[in-house]
Amino acid sequence: MFASFFVVTIFVEAALSLKLVDLHVPAVVRLTSPVWLYCWYNLEGDDLYSVKWYKNHVEFYRFLPSDNPPGQKYDLVGVHVDLKNSNQTHVYLDQTDLNTDGLYGCEVSTEAPSYKTVQAEKKLKVYVLPRDKPAIEGLESVYGIGDEVNVTCGSSPSKPPAQLSWLINGQPAEPTFLTTYETQRHLEGLQRTMLGLNFIVTFTHLKHGMLSLDCTAIVSQEYYSQSGEIVIGGRIRADPSDFVPPEKGPTLVTGKKEYRVGDIVEVNCSSSRDTKNTQLTWFVNDQKASHFYVINYPPIIYKDGVMSSLIGLKFRLTHTHLLSEGLRIKCTSTKSIVLDTKNQKVIIGGTQHSSGLHVLASNGKESNTKGLWNMMLWSWSFTLAFVQSLCADQL
Template identity: 75%
Template sequence: MDLYIPATVKIASPVWLYCGYDLEGDDLYSMKWYKNHVEFYRFLPSDNPPGQKYDLVGVYVDLKKSNQTHVYLTQTDLNTDGLYGCEVSTEAPSYRTVQAEKKMKIYVLPRENPAIEGLEPTYDIGDEVNVTCISSPSKPAAWLSWFINGKPVDPTSLMPYRYQRHQEGLQSTMLGLKFIVTFNHLKLGVMSLGCTATVSQEYYSRSGEIVIGGQFRTEAETYIPAETRPTLSTGKQEYKVGEIVEVNCSSPRDKTDKSVGLVRQ
């Protein structure tokens, strides 16, 4: 017997179920479908019509598209989740019966990007960043990951929290991040914090990102002391298109060493 039941299905999506079999020359007596061992569809060639369905919560059978090998579910909801089985029986003289079953899980994706909470308005080098990433409700609970400047963070900086439970079995996930800001966290004076929530690689991967730029109170002198910076000087404050621009760049270490650049616009 060849049974196809999708392992994961996004909520509200339609589903095809397939039950293939080899009768080995016998005639088909019946083909029956079960969810959690409760029958919801049967196909008997001797009946008119041959296909019949039975009301079952979460199972939405389309009789016109269902037959002796396939069952079509027009939609899915959280009640569709369960164990699905197919049973095939043959006519006399063999009266053989074979069956198989598989689990189908219904996924509910978060409606919003994960949120980052706990950010301060500004940070200094040496300050502590203590933030939390919170996913929107989903089923199953989302798996969260933190990134700093696009790179995974040190696991020792993570603070996992318990799941938050919501109605209909949905869950939210929270993952904290705590670290001290250093020069290595800055790229051209900015730092990005990203949080990715993944419910299923097949269906969902989305991230929320916060770019901290211009929020660091660290002044430029922290990086380049004023006494060691080169200085620029020019003969005019304004130039017109087509004029020659003369600029002098002086190094404090050698005031006599100057370079002149000519730029034509």
């Protein structure tokens, strides 16, 4: 009888404890935009003692019902609190700058006799979109078979930096054609990226005597990243970290529980279910895994339309893989928001131009004469070769 009463008492106490229901901190905010920060909690019958807000663990706002006025702010670089529109559940930042970036946390405490405290925190990123389209430099007015194309695409400064890609006649350029340059830093933390394209023009590159080059700049912001980890030593075990919610973090599955040097290590990683594809990345001893080890599988599509990304890792275990604490294999699941996409496209060697960019001849004037002349020569040569082939067949 006593035991039953004890269990019920503990259950009621747990049910009536302070709860932080939700913390709303936007993942990304455009520069100068205002921000609402929400902290929803359930006092479960207790009296509120305080609500405190922190940025990078430094307090910038507190609400104490016993104070007059109850709301107070503390100066902090990048945090522009509007006291009139802030209270015990939310804080209003009337503007943002590049220093607003950071980790924002809410802490709620109750009065005596419970003296309970709950807290949570989330990251906020401020972004700046590029003003202009990417710029293509190094273009010639006309290219022929055997000519070298050596051009560079540069993005307009942004935060975060843009990711660049090249298309040749609408198809992705081969990785061997690409040259990545160091990111250039500009004022106020903005960054400019550059991507080179170098290849020799072949017959397959010329479509009706013209060559199309397309550079795309995409600015995206990571808003979610979680990792799952296993350690291989004398045996394999799951990482005990409990900060990764099972329903959100990636799931790692291996076919064996123990490995020896010389064995083939095979591990699969799947993301949590979502309506959008999730990028998965492998790390071996905190270094990005070699692409020779990685197996890219198509996503798993479920009946309700959601999907899970799937990626595999396969390699032979050697002594060099084993550190003092064993071999650490980590799978990171990342989701990003595309903030902006800008494109610059040029068509060279013909009479067509696009995106407002006109290819100039060496004298600085718009000219297609050389391109047309090359097209006529190429067409005449092709016709002559075709006639010669017919004559040879008749003989």
